[in-house]
Amino acid sequence: MIRVQRLGKRFGEVRAVDGLSFDVPPGAVTGFLGPNGAGKTTTLRMILGLVAPTEGAATINGSRYADLPNPSRTxxxxxxxxxxxxxxxxxxxxxxxxRMGGYPDARVAEVLDLVGATSYAHRRARGLSTGMRQRLNLATALLGDPQVLLLDEPSNGLDPEGIAWLRRFVRALAGEGRTLLVSSHVLSEAEQMVDRVVIIREGRLVTSGAIAELTEHGSLEQTYLTLTGGAA
Structure with missing residues (x-):
């Protein structure tokens, strides 16, 4: 489980994240939604220890990322x-x-096959399409066979076929009992991909819960726009 407790971050006079608290349970895809500048990427970076919080804490299975014995395995x-x-x-x-993570070369072949990238494994990065790069990113993240995955806008730049593949892939990972936190601004796609949502605005929590409950009386887009003040 990922647990965010009263998390806050200031950059000078700007409060990017403000007293944010939410949980991300295992066995589900949790969508992390909010307008541009809402603090999503900053929050993800604090969970991963890339940005130090001004206050509060973010833990993974009860430990800060920096305290995990082998982070890429988790x-x-x-x-x-x-x-x-x-x-x-x-x-x-x-x-x-x-090599950096201490994994055998055999694991490289496994993750290439897992994300469907074996056919272009010999190609240089400069010649990869956006979709190929995204699959390679996912393969890199999966080298340690982690139980927790954080994906920031993973469908950006993907064509419809790539988005459909990503949706199936992410849901299959959750079906294995993994914990997934996926940020997105494509609400129609998020509605098909996620089981739960966390919506933030101006660094603060707006709502969180099962998507079935939040969309009981309308689409995710309608609910989102109402809650974030984007609807008239």
Whole structure:
């Protein structure tokens, strides 16, 4: 489980996250929603220990990310889509990260197959499409076979076929009992992908709960716009 408790972050005079609390349970896809600038990426980075909170705490299975004995075996994350050396092949990129995590080369072949990237594993990063890069990012996050996954806007730039694949893939991971927190601004897609939602605005929690309950009287888009003040 991911637990965020009274989390806050200031950048100078700007309060990016303000007293945020929510839980992300295992065995489900939790959508992390909010307008641009709502604090989603900052929150994800605090969960991963990349940004120090001003107050509060974020824990994974009861521990801060920095205190996990082998973080990549517990948590996989896709936050940055530009972290590839342009001249390195997909396979070599994964081999490098596997060595850093202490995983055998055999795991590289496994994750390439898992995300459907084996056919272009020999290609250099500079020649990859957006969809190929996204699958390679997911393969990197899965090297340690983590039980917790954080994905920041994973459908950005994907074509309809890629989005449909991502939806099936993410739901299959949750079906294995993993914990998934997925940020998105494509509400129609999120409605088909997630089981639960956490909606924030201006760094504060607006609501959280099962999507079936929140959409009982309308679509996710209608509910979201009403709650975030985007609807008239």
């Amino acid at each position: 948590v996989g994350a896709v936050l940055d889509r530009s972290g590839f050396h342009p001249a390195r092949t997909c396979r070599d990129h994964l081999r490098l990260y596997a």
